[in-house]
Amino acid sequence: MxxxxxxxxxxxxxxxxxxxxxxxxxxxxxxxxxxxxxxxxxxxxxxxxxxxxxxxxxxxxxxxxxxxxxxxxxxxxxxEAVAAPSPRRRTAGLSPQAVDQGRAKAPVPTERPAHVRRVLAVASGKGGVGKSTVSVNLACALAARGLRVGLLDADVYGPSAPTMLGISGKPAYEDGAMVPHEAWGLKAMSVGLLMQAEDAMIWRGPMASQAITQMLTQTRWGTEDEPLDVLVVDLPPGTGDVQLTLIQKTPLDGAVIVSTPQEVALADARRARTLFDRVNVPTLGLIENMSGDVFGRGGAEAEAERLGVPFLGDIPLDAAVRESGDAGRPLMIGAAESPAARRFVDVAERLARALTLET
Ligand SMILES: Nc1ncnc2c1ncn2[C@@H]1O[C@H](COP(=O)(O)OP(=O)(O)O)[C@@H](O)[C@H]1O
Ligand SMILES: [Mg+2]
Known part of the structure; x- marks a missing residue:
């Protein structure tokens, strides 16, 4: 041994x-x-x-x-989390009263994207826990339910939709709007398609949220005849000021938080929940990723119970998940019957209900 x-x-x-x-x-x-x-x-x-x-x-x-x-x-x-929260925010802690005090009193004006029924954020306290993998496969699983689905990869620190969906090239402009790529039945946009290495300062600085708001509102996600049912937004990991500004400016209908079962990741998931509470975005639930016998399982389920948010499901640690992401062909497309893909189907069903996309 x-x-x-x-x-x-x-x-x-x-x-x-x-x-x-x-x-x-x-x-x-x-x-x-x-x-x-x-x-x-x-x-x-x-x-x-x-x-x-x-x-x-x-x-x-x-x-x-x-x-x-x-x-x-x-x-x-x-x-590691990118920016430490400011001292004032650190005092927000986890107690309900403190969260309440920290909550934005007057909502920041947000502009809803045209012809998009629901905007769903996928967040995590840390990078590397599988936020993008979950975003992409959930989007595919929602599309498999017959919904019109878009994916906005807003992760300025590590955009991964281009690799995971196999898309490249700047989006076309038509009548002043960006035309999203079409991949695997999704409409997709990624900051990775727009940013050049030398733009990194802009994308990671205070202008990032403005740039992402533009991608959200100036992309032709849907039309009057064919509105998008749900837009899945893959947020940058962490709970710092960049994330706060971004979620304040984005008209989110709900958020899901992705975590691995390990305690170190769960602590960050807790902070993500606090962040959404502060801006009155409902946390629709927690998803445990890389669940299985190496890291254990059930950590996120117990954490969801402690936080009083629904547990949406666990996705097993499975080499096929990584390989499909690297190959640019989502698991939900390439291996729709695999155990991990079936979990995404279950989570998508719960989310479609939580977002009242279906009755
Ligand atoms: N359930 C899983 N089983 C195996 N590998 C996974 C799983 N989820 C994610 N991965 C792999 O872990 C790495 C990080 O995942 P990614 O989705 O890019 O994380 P994040 O967006 O949170 O940084 C990727 O190589 C991905 O393929
Ligand atoms: Mg990612």
Whole structure:
């Protein structure tokens, strides 16, 4: 049986490219689980460094798999929350009274996109927990119900819709509006299609929310004859000022929060709930992703109960989910009968009801 000492030694033999130290010593290993023939952890890296660390994640997985007797391994690459909340906001904490005090009194004016019935946000406290994977597959699962669905990838820190849907190229302009890409039955837009490397400062600064509001309201999502039923917005991870401004300016009808079962991720999920409360956006529920025997399961369900929000379902940790995302063909399309896809179908059914899209 592999033991913890062997796992730690293996991880310290993998070098952190930034500090030159082993991964354990460098403090990048979070929530390490070692049990019988399996091990897993979150490799937590600074926001913006996820591309740099993708090969490190692979090397860590390989190092763990090389330990004799190790059968199942999972390393999740997560990005640290980007901006710390301001001190005033930090006091909002979690108590209902504090949340209430922090709540915006006068609503910030928002502009609804034309011919869109519902806008649904998908949020997470941390990057890397599967927010984009859930956004894309939920959008496909909603479309499979016969709904007209759009996906707006607003994650300025790591847009992934272009890869996950296999779309590229700037959107066309027609009569002053952007024309969304069509992929797998969805209408799709991504900040990744618009931003150039040199624009990063604009996209990640105070203008980001303005730019995203423009994509929301100046895209031809639907027409009078064929309105979009639901627009799924893949939000940037975290609960900082960028996220707050963005959700204040976006006419959201509801939000779902994605978390992994680990306590470190759940704490961030709690903060995301507080953020939506403050702007009076209903949290429609919590989704547990990467559920299964490496990280355990049920953490998010218990957390949902504590928070008093519905638990929408758990999506198993499954290599096919990652492969389909990398290949640009969502699991819901390529393997609609797989266990993970069936979970997305169940979650979509609950959400369609919560959004009163169907009776
Ligand atoms: N249920 C799952 N099983 C296996 N891999 C997953 C699962 N969900 C997400 N992943 C993989 O984890 C990585 C991070 O997921 P992603 O959706 O990009 O997260 P986020 O948008 O929260 O940063 C991706 O490589 C993705 O394919
Ligand atoms: Mg993402």
């Amino acid at each position: 592999p033991d913890r000492a062997a796992v730690i030694a293996a991880l310290d033999a993998v070098t952190d490219p930034k500090s030159g130290q082993g991964l354990m010593v460098a403090g990048l290993v979070q929530g390490l689980v070692v049990a019988e023939d399996r091990a897993g952890f979150a490799l937590e890296v600074p926001a913006g460094d996820t591309a740099l660390y993708a090969p490190v994640r692979d090397a860590a997985e390989a190092a763990l798999k090389a330990i004799p007797g190790m059968a199942r391994v999972s390393v999740v690459l997560t990005a």
